[in-house]
Amino acid sequence: MDVFLQTLVAGLLKGGLYALIGIGMTLIMGVMGIINLAHGQLMMLAMYITFVLNTMGVDPYVSLLVAMPLLFLLGVTIQKFLLNPLIKVETILPENQVLMTVGIGMAMTEIARFTFTSDYKYVTTEYANRTFSLGNVSFSVALTIAFGIALVFTAAMFWFLLKTDLGRSIRATAQDKDAATLMGVNTARITVITFGIGAALVAAAGCLLAPVYYIFPDIGGPFTAKAFIITILGGLGSTVGAIFGGVTLGLAESLGATYFGMEFEDIVGLTIFILVLLFLPGGFKRLTKV
């Protein structure tokens, strides 16, 4: 029973972070209708920013304040100068924007490799390995703090999307781009801002993960894969779905690792992915109606 509870807790804590990654991706997907295959790479950059600041003695949670604005700017630049120009161009494949994000992701990974080499880096903090326990279940301090911050960001994101003018414009653009344009929403500007927000959210996830993960240039790829599994689980473009998707993936990975073996951790996500495609195309969005 203790093992089971421990697994649940570990999965839940990881799931909170996954949700943060997934929300960024699903926002971008919902508003622009494209899959951002450079999402994990954006997170990787944020982790390196955390690492560099850490060598100067800055705490990873403080570096959130640096990494998020920087990644916001990077996201804005990417959308404005690399992705938006593609909309006007006549091409055979509508997926050109997706392929562009692949190119961007490759370039980012390799630039990181040039700057920091392929070596594993890690952020040193005094709390990285500390745990506290409730009953027989132990909690990693770093992951619990990360979970808390992730919750705050998610709640803030909801408030922003539901209550502010900009948030409403984003939702309008996601629902129907043409109609939103006719209602006076500057959709080109909205896509730029949305990509920035998506990048900033995944940057937050990167900073929160930095104390508990190794940092290396290729870490982006697996997290991009996780992000799209979460997005599919939740239903394309659904923020509520992304939260459920993130937590489900976190729980499933933990359970898989505990009861089947460590090497099955990644397979679990893919299996769920295929099951969802088979039996619940449209993801959790179908169930919640939000």
Added chain:
Amino acid sequence: MKKHLVPLLLLAVLAALPLVLQSNYFLHLMILFLLWVVIGSAWNLLAGFTGQVSFGHAAFFGVGAYTAGLLFHHLQVSPWWGMAFGGILAFLIGLPFGAICFPLRGAYFALASLALGEGIRHIATIAEAFTGGMVGIMIMPTFVSKVPYYYITLGLAFLTVLSIQAIMRSKPGYYFVSIREDQDAAASLGIDTTLYKNISLAVSAFWTGMAGALYMNYMGFIDPHVVFSLHDYSVMAILVAIVGGVGTIYGPTVGAFIMVAFQELFRTGFFGLFAYIGKAAGIGAIAALGDAVKKAHVLGFGILVIVVILYLPNGVVGDWEKVKRKVFRIRPNR
């Protein structure tokens, strides 16, 4: 007949090449180039003509390679049989995959194919007793010389391009294009869109599997990280087609040439040019730059994708008029 003249001439030149050039290094590059013609053309049939962008062609490539390797490893069957079986097995894997994904619309197929490639890679790594896991599989090469491999690859590339050309001139080919252009319109005309997408996937998977098995025969060694690599195969297949021209018959051939040349330029530091200049001028910085170039080939790919999609979104063949105007300053005939 005039339309066939250039391809036939090209084929004749390619067939005569080993008689003139006998350097192993050059033949190796040509084999790689022809292998990419096969994979790129196969990807292009599914994505460029049918509009179903796949991010998981490494799955089919790897399955082909592993079929050849495992047949030899477990049953001592000549890996050349793997070429037929590899193609068929890749096709058999494509079948249920297409059945699951094609009724869905939108981005699902692209995402699911990405998952397929990664999933099979994990399975090949985990099933250690059967596949050798991370250690991989090694076989003895059949021929010492590279010339036989060259002709076999040339034959495969020729057959692939020919078959795709034949398909695209037949009724299914026109169905494919109609599905790409407007699936609803195609369906309303009575075309079974799911069936024809599956046919396109099956042909594409078959040729890619054959290419994988040929790779196994030629290289003599595979492991999951090599043949199921997302970057080296799934993304590279996309690049080959995009750079050459999506939705054109000869686009992937041109793209394969450009990509292999590009990769080799970077891998050798522009054929040692940097090192040579650095040594001649006695400046260490240039030699160091040469080393950086050698390490930068993936970065080069990334930048190439960005530049090509921004400026030549239909590839070199698709945007040929534009290239002619820009590069050679020739105005189009009116």
